[in-house]
Amino acid sequence: MPIRGRIEVNQLHCKGCELCVMACPQDVMALDMEHLTPKGYHPAQLVAEGCTGCAICAIVCPDAAITVYRETPQKTRATA
Amino acid sequence: MVMEKVVYQRPESLTDTVTHYCPGCTHGVAHRLVAEVLDEMGIREKTIGVAPVGCSVFAYNYFNHDYVEAAHGRAPAMATGIKRVRPQNTVYTYQGDGDLASIGMAEIVHAAIRGENITVIFINNAIYGMTGGQMAPTTLAGMKTTSSPLGRDVELTGYPVKMAEMLSTIDGAGYIVRRSLHNPVNIRKAKKAIRKAFETQERGLGFAMVELLSSCPTNWKITPQEALDFIENSMLPVYPLGDYKVHPELAGLRV
Numbered sequence: 001m002p003i004r005g006r007i008e009v010n011q012l013h014c015k016g017c018e019l020c021v022m023a024c025p026q027d028v029m030a031l032d033m034e035h036l037t038p039k040g041y042h043p044a045q046l047v048a049e050g051c052t053g054c055a056i057c058a059i060v061c062p063d064a065a066i067t068v069y070r071e072t073p074q075k076t077r078a079t080a
Numbered sequence: 081m082v083m084e085k086v087v088y089q090r091p092e093s094l095t096d097t098v099t100h101y102c103p104g105c106t107h108g109v110a111h112r113l114v115a116e117v118l119d120e121m122g123i124r125e126k127t128i129g130v131a132p133v134g135c136s137v138f139a140y141n142y143f144n145h146d147y148v149e150a151a152h153g154r155a156p157a158m159a160t161g162i163k164r165v166r167p168q169n170t171v172y173t174y175q176g177d178g179d180l181a182s183i184g185m186a187e188i189v190h191a192a193i194r195g196e197n198i199t200v201i202f203i204n205n206a207i208y209g210m211t212g213g214q215m216a217p218t219t220l221a222g223m224k225t226t227s228s229p230l231g232r233d234v235e236l237t238g239y240p241v242k243m244a245e246m247l248s249t250i251d252g253a254g255y256i257v258r259r260s261l262h263n264p265v266n267i268r269k270a271k272k273a274i275r276k277a278f279e280t281q282e283r284g285l286g287f288a289m290v291e292l293l294s295s296c297p298t299n300w301k302i303t304p305q306e307a308l309d310f311i312e313n314s315m316l317p318v319y320p321l322g323d324y325k326v327h328p329e330l331a332g333l334r335v
Contacts, residue, residue, distance in 0.1 A: 005087065012096075017104030017297075017304045023264060041103065058088035059264045062108025063099060064115075068088040 005053020005070040009044050013065035016041035020057035020066065026050045029057060091115035093124045095144045104304020106261040106294040107135055110203055111142055113271045114174070117278055118145065127170040128162055130155040132184075134176035135209040153184025156191035159198045170281060172199040177218040178208045181241050185217075188247070192287045195252025199277045200289040202243060205296040206315060213299030217241045220318055225299070240318055244291045248324035254286030256325040260293040262311040266321070275335040276326075285327040293319055 007029075014037055021029045021044055028050045031042040044057075044066075053070030093115035101107045118124045124145050131139040133152035140147035150158040155173035163171040180188050180202050191198065207225055208214040214227040218240050222231040232240075244258040255277050259270035273290045280288035293315050295307035302310065 010090075013090075013098055015103035019104055019304050019308070022305045039098065053087050055088040056264050059267050060109070062101065062103075062105055062112070064090040064094055064108070064112045066088065067086065067090065069084045070087045071082050072085050074083055 002050075003052045003070065005051045005068060007046055007051065007053075007057060007069070008067045010063075010065040010067070011037045011043055012039070013063040014041060014043040015039065015063055015065075016043060017062065018044070019060045019062065020044050023056050023060045025054060025056060026052060091119045093118040093144050095142055097141050099142055100138060101135065102296075102298040104295065104297045104307065105135070105209075106205075106292075106308075107203060109261045109267060110174075110201060110270075110292050110294065111136075111139070113267070113274050114172075114201060115143065116271060117275045120275070121278060121282075123170050123278070123282075126168065127172070128166070130159045130162070130171070130173040132173065132175040132179035133210075134179045136174055136176055136203065137210065139174050153179050153182070154187055155179065155184065156187040156196070156198065156200065159200075160191055160194070160196045163196060163198050167197075170199075170278065172201060172278070172281075174201045174203070176203045176209065177205060177216045178210075181217045181243055188243075188289075189250070192247050192250045192253045192289070195254075195286045197281055197284055197286060198288070199281045200287070201274065201277075202289055202291045203294045204243070204291055204319065205294040206240070207296050207299050209296045209299055213296070213301075218243075220314060223314075242319065244289070244319075244324045247287075247289055250287075252287050253289070253325050254327040255280040255288035255330060256291075257289075257323045258291040258293070258319060258321050260311055260316065260321055262293065262295070262308040272335050276330060276333060279333060279335065280327065280330060283329065285329055291319075293321075 277288040
């Protein structure tokens, strides 16, 4: 199973500059053209399956608006 | 069962204040990298920053540690005073090219000559951002700005100043490098350089400066992504990235 991740975009900090959208290696991000942030920008969001939690969007984000999570598969351990 | 771990979150050294920077301005990236480095080194509580005049004039609102505001270009002089009085604190300045390379040229050069044990983060975006995109000392030859609408004429206004190369010739300097913020690879390298610049200060190895090639989409009048492409295609040939001076004690340091 491929590594799965997800992101949360802080609506207060995101300014819709699209740098994360351009940088995303999986090409699964886009601006949310249906909504505006309190500052009046279209925020970035995940639009498709396939996020790996690589955090490249967070690395290019000038406003530290993105929190990245990655799933860690738990090994089933036979412990006493 | 599937668990989740946090891969990246907003660094503790940044406050929750929304920055006034334009969308896509890499000042924010530079702020974030400094904040991440301070978090990783665990020195946030003892760090004192010195803010410049320019776009980053409100840096004191964005960093979650002590900050003072200097007069235009005088951040290195102010940092000198703070570091000499409080040598136990980590002191750094955060300056743009209008502040550091124009009005503050004397201060930065003499701070380096004296070998002041401070760290300088120098943002080079080849333009005066705050005042509306006028020509800066770092503006590229032929580059159009509001005060050079036909392009910078080097016969009339001289050539772009290369601060990293210049300061690397000074004996008091311990760590002088140039990095860029135009793509994820270079942002990672820039973070390592900032870490080393703070390690230089912690080890008392002299003056440290990291020059960061940065974008100004608003005043370059292009989109944020085009601005990053401009850095790569136009600024890198004039301002080559590299380590211009690294103190021998830092050579083997892995960060």
